[in-house]
Amino acid sequence: MIIEVDKIKINIQYKKIKNINLKITGKGEVFVSSPENLSIKKILEFIEEKKKWILKHLIKIKNQPIYSQNYNDGDKILLWGKEYIFKKLLITNRKIKNKTIFIKDNFIILYCNKELDLESRKKLIENWYKKLLKEEIEKKLKFWQEKTGLYCSSWHIKKMKTRWGTCNTKDKRIWFNLYLVKKDKDCLNYIIVHELGHILIKGHGIKFKSYMNKNFPDWKRVKNKLNLINIENL
Numbered sequence: 760m761i762i763e764v765d766k767i768k769i770n771i772q773y774k775k776i777k778n779i780n781l782k783i784t785g786k787g788e789v790f791v792s793s794p795e796n797l798s799i800k801k802i803l804e805f806i807e808e809k810k811k812w813i814l815k816h817l818i819k820i821k822n823q824p825i826y827s828q829n830y831n832d833g834d835k836i837l838l839w840g841k842e843y844i845f846k847k848l849l850i851t852n853r854k855i856k857n858k859t860i861f862i863k864d865n866f867i868i869l870y871c872n873k874e875l876d877l878e879s880r881k882k883l884i885e886n887w888y889k890k891l892l893k894e895e896i897e898k899k900l901k902f903w904q905e906k907t908g909l910y911c912s913s914w915h916i917k918k919m920k921t922r923w924g925t926c927n928t929k930d931k932r933i934w935f936n937l938y939l940v941k942k943d944k945d946c947l948n949y950i951i952v953h954e955l956g957h958i959l960i961k962g963h964g965i966k967f968k969s970y971m972n973k974n975f976p977d978w979k980r981v982k983n984k985l986n987l988i989n990i991e992n993l
C-alpha cells in the first residue's frame with residue numbers, strides 16, 4: 760500500500776514482525792514495515808514522528824552527486840571516498856608500457872598511446888579498481904578473520920547493483936562489490952565484518968546484531984552511510 764504524507768510517497772508493507780520500522784533506499788524510496796495487527800492510525804503517528812528525519816535524508820539523497828561511468832576527460836571519479844578528476848593523457852612521442860594509471864594530487868591519470876573507446880577505458884579503470892580493492896581486502900580480511908575467529912573458504916570481487924557483499928553460509932564463500940573501492944575504507948571494514956558474521960549466523964536477527972556490536976560497535980553509522988548511496992550513481 761502506498762500513501763502520501765506531505766508529498767512524500769511511503770510504501771507500507773505488513774509483515775510478520777514485532778516492531779514497526781522505517782527504511783529509505785539509496786534511490787529515495789521510503790518503506791515502512793509494520794506488524795500485521797497495527798492500525799493505520801498508529802502507522803501514521805509513527806510516520807509523523809519520523810517525518811523530520813525522513814525529509815532530512817531525502818534532501819541528502821537528492822543532493823547526492825551522480826558520477827558518470829563514462830570516464831571522459833575531466834569527469835569526477837571516486838576512490839576510497841575521495842573525489843578525483845579523471846584525466847586521459849595521450850602520449851605518442853614517448854614509449855609507455857601499454858596503458859598505465861597514476862594518482863597525482865587530485866587527479867587520476869590514465870596514460871595511453873592511442874585513443875581508447877568507452878569499453879576499453881571502462882575495462883582499464885575497473886581492472887585498476889579491482890587490483891586496489893583486492894590488495895585492501897587481503898590486508899583487512901586477514902586482520903578481521905583473526906579478530907573474529909571466522910574464516911571464509913574463498914572470496915571474490917564482482918560488480919553488483921544492489922548489494923555491497925554477500926556470503927554463502929553453507930560454503931563460506933564471500934563476494935565483495937567492486938564499487939566498495941569508491942567508498943571510505945571504514946565501509947569496507949564494515950562489509951568484511953558483516954559478511955564474516957554470516958559464516959556463523961544466517962540472517963540479521965538478535966544474534967547477528969550482538970555479533971556486530973561486539974566486533975564493530977560503529978556498524979549502524981557506517982551502514983546508514985552505505986544505504987544512503989544509490990550504487991548505480993557511483
Ligand SMILES: [Zn+2]
Nearest residue numbers: 953957962963
Ligand atoms: Zn547480511
